[in-house]
Amino acid sequence: MEVSKDKQETLLKTALRLFVERGFYGTPTSLISKEAGVATGTLFFYFKTKEDLIDTLYRQVKAEAAEAMCRGLDNEPDAKAKLLLLGRNAVAWGTEHHEKMKFMEFFAHSPFVSTTAQKEGMSRFLFMQDLIEEGIREGTIRDIDTGLLIFMMASSFSGLIARVAAAGSESERETIIGQGLDFVWNGLAADNDKEQNNSKRSKGKT
Amino acid sequence: MEVSKDKQETLLKTALRLFVERGFYGTPTSLISKEAGVATGTLFFYFKTKEDLIDTLYRQVKAEAAEAMCRGLDNEPDAKAKLLLLGRNAVAWGTEHHEKMKFMEFFAHSPFVSTTAQKEGMSRFLFMQDLIEEGIREGTIRDIDTGLLIFMMASSFSGLIARVAAAGSESERETIIGQGLDFVWNGLAADNDKEQNNSKRSKGKT
Amino acid sequence: MEVSKDKQETLLKTALRLFVERGFYGTPTSLISKEAGVATGTLFFYFKTKEDLIDTLYRQVKAEAAEAMCRGLDNEPDAKAKLLLLGRNAVAWGTEHHEKMKFMEFFAHSPFVSTTAQKEGMSRFLFMQDLIEEGIREGTIRDIDTGLLIFMMASSFSGLIARVAAAGSESERETIIGQGLDFVWNGLAADNDKEQNNSKRSKGKT
Amino acid sequence: MEVSKDKQETLLKTALRLFVERGFYGTPTSLISKEAGVATGTLFFYFKTKEDLIDTLYRQVKAEAAEAMCRGLDNEPDAKAKLLLLGRNAVAWGTEHHEKMKFMEFFAHSPFVSTTAQKEGMSRFLFMQDLIEEGIREGTIRDIDTGLLIFMMASSFSGLIARVAAAGSESERETIIGQGLDFVWNGLAADNDKEQNNSKRSKGKT
DNA sequence: TATGAATGAGGCTTCATTCAT
DNA sequence: TATGAATGAAGCCTCATTCAT
Numbered sequence: 001m002e003v004s005k006d007k008q009e010t011l012l013k014t015a016l017r018l019f020v021e022r023g024f025y026g027t028p029t030s031l032i033s034k035e036a037g038v039a040t041g042t043l044f045f046y047f048k049t050k051e052d053l054i055d056t057l058y059r060q061v062k063a064e065a066a067e068a069m070c071r072g073l074d075n076e077p078d079a080k081a082k083l084l085l086l087g088r089n090a091v092a093w094g095t096e097h098h099e100k101m102k103f104m105e106f107f108a109h110s111p112f113v114s115t116t117a118q119k120e121g122m123s124r125f126l127f128m129q130d131l132i133e134e135g136i137r138e139g140t141i142r143d144i145d146t147g148l149l150i151f152m153m154a155s156s157f158s159g160l161i162a163r164v165a166a167a168g169s170e171s172e173r174e175t176i177i178g179q180g181l182d183f184v185w186n187g188l189a190a191d192n193d194k195e196q197n198n199s200k201r202s203k204g205k206t
Numbered sequence: 207m208e209v210s211k212d213k214q215e216t217l218l219k220t221a222l223r224l225f226v227e228r229g230f231y232g233t234p235t236s237l238i239s240k241e242a243g244v245a246t247g248t249l250f251f252y253f254k255t256k257e258d259l260i261d262t263l264y265r266q267v268k269a270e271a272a273e274a275m276c277r278g279l280d281n282e283p284d285a286k287a288k289l290l291l292l293g294r295n296a297v298a299w300g301t302e303h304h305e306k307m308k309f310m311e312f313f314a315h316s317p318f319v320s321t322t323a324q325k326e327g328m329s330r331f332l333f334m335q336d337l338i339e340e341g342i343r344e345g346t347i348r349d350i351d352t353g354l355l356i357f358m359m360a361s362s363f364s365g366l367i368a369r370v371a372a373a374g375s376e377s378e379r380e381t382i383i384g385q386g387l388d389f390v391w392n393g394l395a396a397d398n399d400k401e402q403n404n405s406k407r408s409k410g411k412t
Numbered sequence: 413m414e415v416s417k418d419k420q421e422t423l424l425k426t427a428l429r430l431f432v433e434r435g436f437y438g439t440p441t442s443l444i445s446k447e448a449g450v451a452t453g454t455l456f457f458y459f460k461t462k463e464d465l466i467d468t469l470y471r472q473v474k475a476e477a478a479e480a481m482c483r484g485l486d487n488e489p490d491a492k493a494k495l496l497l498l499g500r501n502a503v504a505w506g507t508e509h510h511e512k513m514k515f516m517e518f519f520a521h522s523p524f525v526s527t528t529a530q531k532e533g534m535s536r537f538l539f540m541q542d543l544i545e546e547g548i549r550e551g552t553i554r555d556i557d558t559g560l561l562i563f564m565m566a567s568s569f570s571g572l573i574a575r576v577a578a579a580g581s582e583s584e585r586e587t588i589i590g591q592g593l594d595f596v597w598n599g600l601a602a603d604n605d606k607e608q609n610n611s612k613r614s615k616g617k618t
Numbered sequence: 619m620e621v622s623k624d625k626q627e628t629l630l631k632t633a634l635r636l637f638v639e640r641g642f643y644g645t646p647t648s649l650i651s652k653e654a655g656v657a658t659g660t661l662f663f664y665f666k667t668k669e670d671l672i673d674t675l676y677r678q679v680k681a682e683a684a685e686a687m688c689r690g691l692d693n694e695p696d697a698k699a700k701l702l703l704l705g706r707n708a709v710a711w712g713t714e715h716h717e718k719m720k721f722m723e724f725f726a727h728s729p730f731v732s733t734t735a736q737k738e739g740m741s742r743f744l745f746m747q748d749l750i751e752e753g754i755r756e757g758t759i760r761d762i763d764t765g766l767l768i769f770m771m772a773s774s775f776s777g778l779i780a781r782v783a784a785a786g787s788e789s790e791r792e793t794i795i796g797q798g799l800d801f802v803w804n805g806l807a808a809d810n811d812k813e814q815n816n817s818k819r820s821k822g823k824t
Numbered sequence: 825t826a827t828g829a830a831t832g833a834g835g836c837t838t839c840a841t842t843c844a845t
Numbered sequence: 846t847a848t849g850a851a852t853g854a855a856g857c858c859t860c861a862t863t864c865a866t
Contacts, residue, residue, distance in 0.1 A: 007826090023317065025231030028860055039827040044862065111229065144385045148369045152389050155365030159357040166353070179350045183358050187389035213851085234835060245852045250837060419830085435729060437643030440856060451831045456858060523641065556797045559784070563777040564801050571773030575766045591762045595770050599801035625847090646839055657848040662841065 008046045010036045012057055020102045024054060024112045055117045058107055061100045066124035068093040073127070079135030080185065080193070086131065087157060087181045094161035095173075101161065128153065132188075140193045149188060156184045214252045216242045218263055226308045230260060230318045261323045264313055267306045268327035274299040276333050285341030286391065286399070292337065293363060293387045300367035301379075307367060334359065338394075346399045355394060362390045420458045422448045424469055432514045436466060436524045467529045470519055473512045478536035480505040485539070491547030492597065492605070498543065499569060499593045506573035507585075513573060540565065544600075552605045561600060568596045626664045628654045630675055638720045642672060642730045673735045676725055679718045684742035686711040691745070697753030698803065698811070704749065705775060705799045712779035713791075719779065746771065750806075758811045767806060774802045 014036040018027040029050050033040045047053040069089045076082040094101040107113050108121075132149050135141030141149070160180035167173040220242040224233040235256050239246045253259040275295045282288040300307040313319050314327075338355050341347030347355070366386035373379040426448040430439040441462050445452045459465040481501045488494040506513040519525050520533075544561050547553030553561070572592035579585040632654040636645040647668050651658045665671040687707045694700040712719040725731050726739075750767050753759030759767070778798035785791040 023231070025229070026317070029862085030860070040829095040861090041827055041863080042825085045825070050861065111232065142385075145369075145382055147372070148366070148382050148385055148389075151365040151369040152362055152386060155361045155368075156358055156393070159361030160354070162361075163351075163354045163357040176351055176354050179348075179354055180358060183354075183393035186395075187362070187393040189392075231835095235837085236835075246836095246854090247838080247852055248850080251850070251852095256836070435643075437641070437856095438729065441858080442856075452833090452857090453831055453859080454829080457829070457831095462857070523644070554797075557781075557794055560778070560781045560794050560797055560801075563781040564774055564798060567773040567777030567780075568770055568805070571769040572766070574773075575763075575769040578765070588763055588766050591760075591766055592770060595766075595805035598807075599774070599805040601804075647841085648839070658840095658850095659842080659848055660846085663846070663848095668840065 007036070007038050007042060011038065011043055011046060011053070012060065015053055016057055016061070016099055016103055019054065019057070020099045020106065024050075024107070024110070029053075051112060051114065054107065054112050055114050057103070058113045058117050059120055061103055062121035062124055065093060065097075065100065065104060066127075069125075070127050073131070079131060079138050079140055080189075082131050083135070083153075083185065083188070084181055086128075087160070087184060088177065090157045091161055091164055091177055091180075094157075095165050098165065105158070135188070140190055141188050142190050152187060153184060156180070156187065160184070213242070213244050213248060217244065217249055217252060217259070218266065221259055222263055222267070222305055222309055225260065225263070226305045226312065230256075230313075230316070235259075257318060257320070260313065260318050261320050263309070264319045264323050265326055267309055268330055271299060271303075271306065271310060272330035272333075275331075279333070279337070285337060285344050285346055286395075288337055289341070289359075289391065289394070290387055292334075293366070293390060294383065296363045297367055297370055297383055297386075300363075301371050304371060311364065341394070346396055347394050348396050358393060359390060362386075362393065366390070419448070419450050419454060423450065423455055423458060423465070424472065427465055428469055428473070428511055428515055431466065431469070432511045432518065436462075436519075436522070441465075463524060463526070466519065466524050467526050469515070470525045470529050471532055473515055474533035474536055477505060477509075477512065477516060478539075481537075482539050485543070491543060491550050491552055492601075494543055495547070495565075495597065495600070496593055498540075499572070499596060500589065502569045503573055503576055503589050503592075506569075507577050510577060517570065547600070552602055553600050554602050564599060565596060568592070568599065572596070625654070625656050625660060629656065629661055629664060629671070630678065633671055634675055634679070634717055634721055637672065637675070638717045638724065642725070642728070647671075669730060669732065672725065672730050673732050675721070676731045676735050677738055679721055680739035680742055683711060683715075683718065683722060684745075687743075688745050691749070697749060697756050697758055698807075700749050701753070701771075701803065701806070702799055704746070705778070705802060706795065708775045709779055709782055709795055709798075712775075713783050716783065723776070743772075753806070758808055759806050760808050770805060771802060774798070774805065778802070 011032060015027070015032050018032055018035065021027075029043050030040050032053075033043050036043075043053070047056065069086055071089055073082050073085060076085055108118075128150055129146065132141060132146050132153070136143050136146070160177070160183075163180065164173055164176055167176055217238065221233070221238050224238055224241065227233075235249055236246055238259075239249050242249075249259070253262065275292055277295055279288045279291055282291055314324075319327075334356055335352060338347060338352050338359070342349050342352070366383070366389075369386065370379055370382055373382055423444065427439070427444050430444055430447065433439075441455055442452055444465075445455050448455075455465070459468065481498055483501055485494050485497060488497055516533075520530070540562055541558065544553060544558050544565070548555050548558070572589070572595075575592065576585055576588055579588055629650060633645070633650050636650055636653065639645075647661050648658050650671075651661050654661075661671070665674065687704055689707055691700045691703055694703055726736075746768055747764060750759060750764050750771070754761050754764070778795070778801075781798065782791055782794055785794055
């Protein structure tokens with residue numbers, strides 16, 4: 001029942017919500033059309049098949065997420081600063097765009113999304129690898145298997161976002177983000193670079 | 207096409223594989239029956255509905271996983287030792303029972319599994335919370351939001367298992383496990399308890 | 413195999429025939445579709461469920477029957493004339509629309525038809541009660557339990573229709589109708605109002 | 619869950635109840651077995667098929683009904699007395715054996731019961747025809763189409779039983795029976811044989 | 825561009841019946 | 846006689862997709 005000058009956009013927005021709420025197979029195209037306020041046939045004018053719809057959605061969301069997460073990274077001086085900003089970006093975007101976050105997690109490894117879209121999606125997050133490698137060169141990140149570090153970092157962020165989403169107040173949220181980033185950095189950091197606190201308001205603490 | 211004296215068991219085993227390969231809605235009950243080598247009606251003799259089947263499966267797998275992960279924990283002296291053993295148990299079980307691991311991750315938050323089964327599954331992992339709290343009392347684990355620590359720990363293990371599963375050789379695997387456990391422990395540990403290496407072969411290192 | 417501009421109408425007509433021939437459960441929706449010359453899905457486009465189909469049919473037939481039976485009643489001078497016309501209407505409609513008649517009898521008390529449809533159907537025959545009460549006020553119908561009179565009248569008409577339907581010639585039919593209406597009227601009439609013959613061709617008799 | 623030394627008898631009794639409550643197709647054989655307290659296979663030991671079960675039941679009930687209805691008829695002096703007794707027998711049996719009555723009505727013209735069983739059932743009611751013919755010979759019953767008279771009589775009894783079953787008190791019941799039998803007799807009787815009241819307690823009235 | 829009636833393959837589930845024990 | 850696990854045909858219904866308008 002949305003009103004929008006662009007029906008395609010409305011369809012994508014509606015599909016995102018429904019896919020997250022009910023899953024891929026749990027969401028009939030007829031329902032998407034109805035909730036988007038268009039006829040059943042219209043969906044198939046814009047998207048060849050249902051899979052084409054989710055594929056398009058996946059690419060779009062993944063691109064938006066990557067864009068949001070690496071925003072401002074180039075202005076940071078070193079790997080640690082970059083990583084902390086990346087973390088904050090990730091948490092901010094993940095909590096603000098809850099549906100898109102869930103959508104990405106749901107369909108990251110699902111067979112509904114085409115392999116090419118999966119690959120395209122992954123490629124947008126290669127900057128994470130660059131960041132890790134930069135830290136290793138700097139000597140601030142442990143010189144161990146980079147694949148492991150990326151996996152651990154990504155999954156930790158994912159856990160952090162989930163926890164933050166469940167937080168009650170804004171201040172609790174801030175505390176948890178700081179603690180979570182500590183966790184990640186301490187996991188990544190070379191010996192002499194560990195610290196205990198990266199939360200904003202506690203800067204200067206021992 | 208399996209041969210087993212117990213048809214119910216065969217159905218569960220077959221369903222596990224297919225659900226992981228193809229998802230819940232992507233797996234027709236007729237396919238499960240066929241691959242299990244029984245008639246279509248037989249599935250519904252043992253399980254009232256398709257949801258009953260996945261529910262039973264979920265409870266079973268979750269119970270098995272919990273049992274495997276907390277094995278031997280009581281013999282360890284302190285929280286750190288327990289956590290490291292837990293990590294090794296988790297990685298061992300997760301890589302050995304790859305399908306079951308994926309199954310748990312897939313259906314942990316999915317609407318196909320009944321809420322009661324979800325709760326029952328979660329309850330089996332409460333020992334993780336106990337472990338964290340024990341460490342905090344000991345002073346070896348940081349005294350911060352336990353919910354966060356549990357989320358971070360669990361998601362980190364999940365990332366670690368994924369990376370280990372992709373490893374080539376047995377020795378590479380061992381190295382990565384040690385490094386991954388370092389990551390987790392350094393994330394959890396209080397300041398004075400951090401170390402750099404928990405991999406088996408490096409015991410005795412500083 | 414019917415040809416009609418309206419598929420919904422064709423489905424209803426086909427379903428009526430098949431339900432009478434084979435009963436509700438004896439008639440697969442697939443057969444209705446096939447005989448109606450439409451795809452299986454089309455039936456469910458027009459009717460949400462099989463029960464919705466029979467429900468719609470029931471309402472429609474019941475309404476048509478009631479309408480046919482009370483046709484012209486208001487032009488008759490007294491209860492007796494009305495009742496005889498009602499009887500002739502009933503027999504005429506019942507023999508002409510044999511299938512619809514059987515359908516009504518079959519499904520009047522069956523659980524396939526929703527309670528609301530049953531009630532709606534019944535409400536259309538309340539004019540019978542009015543008629544009986546009018547006769548009682550006039551003094552031409554025995555002043556006894558009206559519920560009984562309605563039941564007896566209705567079941568007698570039903571028996572009459574069945575007998576007439578089995579009749580061979582048109583003239584035999586006419587004779588039987590007259591005799592049957594005598595039966596009913598003599599059953600209903602107050603003492604001084606009985607007569608022996610209400611058949612058309614005997615008009616003018618005492 | 620009945621206990622009976624004869625399982626076949628228990629199955630028949632259970633099936634009668636369930637068929638009336640839920641119809642033929644609405645009653646799975648598995649339910650009959652369960653409610654009768656026997657295994658699924660046992661039903662098929664006693665009855666070759668489900669249709670064989672209902673067929674047996676139909677014959678049995680029909681025979682019992684006919685036997686009950688013509689009881690004592692031979693001791694009555696004339697057709698009218700016989701008919702009134704028949705009516706009372708019918709009402710008595712029909713209200714006392716409500717389930718069996720409904721069963722007979724439900725399955726009288728249904729395709730579940732074999733044609734031979736239908737015929738056998740009908741043949742047991744031929745005494746009605748004899749009774750009508752006797753009355754015609756006597757001159758007490760109108761000399762018109764006997765088929766019509768039988769149909770009208772039978773359907774009237776059916777209506778009467780339905781009304782009596784809905785009656786509240788025993789005395790109301792008695793009144794209605796008397797009035798109903800009046801209706802029937804007045805419908806059947808030759809001119810000079812009509813009367814107004816056949817209810818027991820009003821004998822001797824004008 | 826947009827519509828929505830129409831399609832028909834395919835999914836889940838039921839249930840009469842069999843048969844080894 | 847009696848059991849109940851096992852069978853598989855068949856039923857109701859959903860839904861992605863098409864196409865005439």
